[in-house]
Amino acid sequence: MIRFLDLNAQYRSIKDEIDSAIADVIARSAFIGGDHLAAFEAEFAAYQQAEHCIGVANGTDAIEILLEALNLPSGSEVIVPANSFIASSEAVTRSGHTVVFADVDPVTLRLSADDVRRRVTPRTAAILAVHLHGCPAPMEALGRPAREHGLKLIEDAAQGHGAEIGGRRVGALADGGTFSFYPGKNLGAYGDGGAITTNDAELARRCRMIANHGRLAKYDHQFEGRNSRLDNLQAAILRAKLRHLDDWIDHRNRLARHYLASLEGVGDMILPVPPENARHAWHLFVVRTRQRDALAAYLADRGIQTGIHYPIALPRLTAYAHLGQAAEDMVAAKSADTILSLPIGEHLTANDVDVVTSAVRAFFSA
Ligand SMILES: *Cc1c(COP(=O)(O)O)cnc(C)c1O
Numbered sequence: 001m002i003r004f005l006d007l008n009a010q011y012r013s014i015k016d017e018i019d020s021a022i023a024d025v026i027a028r029s030a031f032i033g034g035d036h037l038a039a040f041e042a043e044f045a046a047y048q049q050a051e052h053c054i055g056v057a058n059g060t061d062a063i064e065i066l067l068e069a070l071n072l073p074s075g076s077e078v079i080v081p082a083n084s085f086i087a088s089s090e091a092v093t094r095s096g097h098t099v100v101f102a103d104v105d106p107v108t109l110r111l112s113a114d115d116v117r118r119r120v121t122p123r124t125a126a127i128l129a130v131h132l133h134g135c136p137a138p139m140e141a142l143g144r145p146a147r148e149h150g151l152k153l154i155e156d157a158a159q160g161h162g163a164e165i166g167g168r169r170v171g172a173l174a175d176g177g178t179f180s181f182y183p184g185k186n187l188g189a190y191g192d193g194g195a196i197t198t199n200d201a202e203l204a205r206r207c208r209m210i211a212n213h214g215r216l217a218k219y220d221h222q223f224e225g226r227n228s229r230l231d232n233l234q235a236a237i238l239r240a241k242l243r244h245l246d247d248w249i250d251h252r253n254r255l256a257r258h259y260l261a262s263l264e265g266v267g268d269m270i271l272p273v274p275p276e277n278a279r280h281a282w283h284l285f286v287v288r289t290r291q292r293d294a295l296a297a298y299l300a301d302r303g304i305q306t307g308i309h310y311p312i313a314l315p316r317l318t319a320y321a322h323l324g325q326a327a328e329d330m331v332a333a334k335s336a337d338t339i340l341s342l343p344i345g346e347h348l349t350a351n352d353v354d355v356v357t358s359a360v361r362a363f364f365s366a
Pocket residue numbers: 058059060061084085087088130132156158159179180181182192193194
């Protein structure tokens with residue numbers, strides 16, 4: 001059996017560290033806003049090379065809170081890639097703005113700066129880049145339309161912990177970034193969790209207040225915020241895991257190189273293209289083939305789990321029918337029928353990848 005994700009194997013590999021982190025929080029009964037949270041915020045900020053980090057309840061809240069803290073004019077348009085998880089666009093609508101989907105580059109499946117440029121209107125206020133699959137978005141190219149039109153540029157890095165572009169980690173490359181610690185992410189909690197990163201002290205202060213009922217000090221509420229906290233138990237677990245994250249991402253990179261070398265020229269497959277001058281975090285290893293469903297079934301029969309991220313492009317979801325972008329001829333929409341995520345992660349060995357690639361080759365030569 002080759003599992004797509006094996007959180008239990010990961011736990012077993014660092015059991016003592018996790019168990020003592022959990023025991024420490026319980027022994028001190030400091031569940032909300034304790035030492036581990038403050039320490040994790042500092043350690044994760046350093047890890048992502050950001051000046052500030054604010055722990056919040058989940059990655060969706062993180063985007064929503066960051067958007068609210070940006071104080072965009074109400075009813076602004078925010079440009080979002082058409083091939084993300086719904087949280088990216090949902091957060092835009094939830095913060096009172098209008099989603100405008102932009103297409104992705106046909107080779108890299110990353111947000112296309114050219115298409116973003118075409119979508120800019122007088123009401124556009126921000127661009128939300130997504131480091132999808134752990135592949136850093138082209139931040140330099142996206143920064144150009146942002147600067148020309150005075151737009152905010154933020155990063156949904158829910159899949160991009162540890163990813164780098166141009167020698168810098170994602171999350172604080174422009175106005176601010178957001179992370180998810182959903183259990184299956186490259187850095188996952190034992191429940192929900194999220195964070196906001198930025199180099200802007202004032203923006204960080206507003207995010208922290210919004211996430212904590214509009215206050216910084218107890219009972220001194222400056223405005224109405226909300227309750228969105230990363231709890232101390234999750235923070236303690238995340239601290240323990242953060243110490244291993246670079247090794248895990250390096251391991252994912254080794255497996256990805258192994259996949260790329262073994263699958264070159266097999267069938268009609270299109271392999272992922274890691275950008276130059278970047279460190280890909282390889283949250284997902286996504287190939288494309290016209291025989292996607294047959295290949296997934298063939299692999300499943302051989303005990304190899306795969307996934308599809310995501311089977312329906314955002315503009316084609318019922319939730320976005322009212323935007324009228326469903327019929328647009330987009331790379332993101334077409335690729336949704338051909339993408340397949342092969343298993344990758346710290347729970348797998350090069351041998352496991354050989355098992356997968358042999359099965360893929362057998363499928364195409366049958
Ligand atoms: C997981 C994910 C989110 C949402 O994070 P949650 O912690 O589940 O709320 C947002 N954007 C992307 C791209 C994601 O993969």
